[in-house]
Amino acid sequence: MKDTNRVMQSYGRCCASPDFFDDFYASFLASSPAIREKFVRTDMTAQKQLLRAGILNLVLFARGMPDTKLRALGKSHSREQLNIHPELYDLWIAALLKTIGQHDGELQQQDLQAWRTVLNKGIDVIKAAY
Numbered sequence: 773m774k775d776t777n778r779v780m781q782s783y784g785r786c787c788a789s790p791d792f793f794d795d796f797y798a799s800f801l802a803s804s805p806a807i808r809e810k811f812v813r814t815d816m817t818a819q820k821q822l823l824r825a826g827i828l829n830l831v832l833f834a835r836g837m838p839d840t841k842l843r844a845l846g847k848s849h850s851r852e853q854l855n856i857h858p859e860l861y862d863l864w865i866a867a868l869l870k871t872i873g874q875h876d877g878e879l880q881q882q883d884l885q886a887w888r889t890v891l892n893k894g895i896d897v898i899k900a901a902y
């Protein structure tokens with residue numbers, strides 16, 4: 773099966789799991805004080821909805837959609853705006869893969885590898901705008 777199809781199916785199972793985004797942010801915020809500091813004034817309920825669409829954009833880009841949305845994310849996360857250092861994306865990926873492991877009851881080893889490939893492709897676009 774294609775990586776992007778594996779990821780779409782796995783993401784569908786994760787989104788159907790009620791605490792997926794809560795658990796992702798709990799894990800992501802716990803991974804570093806530098807991350808917590810960025811979200812002190814954030815409405816986390818709204819942020820969870822934004823992330824739901826943000827992950828979908830990463831998957832759609834890997835499926836061939838133009839990079840317009842990801843370049844806009846790159847701009848908002850760049851040093852002039854949110855100033856999200858490129859190294860922080862490693863913590864983001866680690867927290868996401870851990871949370872997927874907890875919520876996707878049908879996850880196979882190949883799915884995790886597919887997730888890595890798909891996420892990195894889009895994250896490279898975001899980081900390039902830093």
Ligand code: HEM
Pocket residue numbers: 806807810811813814815819822823825826827830844845848849854856860861864895898
């Ligand atoms: C805001 C997605 C990585 C910190 C946002 C928004 C989206 C988003 C959709 C809403 C505003 C906008 O569209 O710019 C993503 C995706 C990521 C990612 C898909 C991974 C590829 C990160 C990382 C950090 C971070 C690594 C590090 C701390 C923030 C902050 C905001 C934000 C601080 C603004 C929150 C506020 O409004 O208070 N992100 N993000 N993001 N993101 Fe990210």
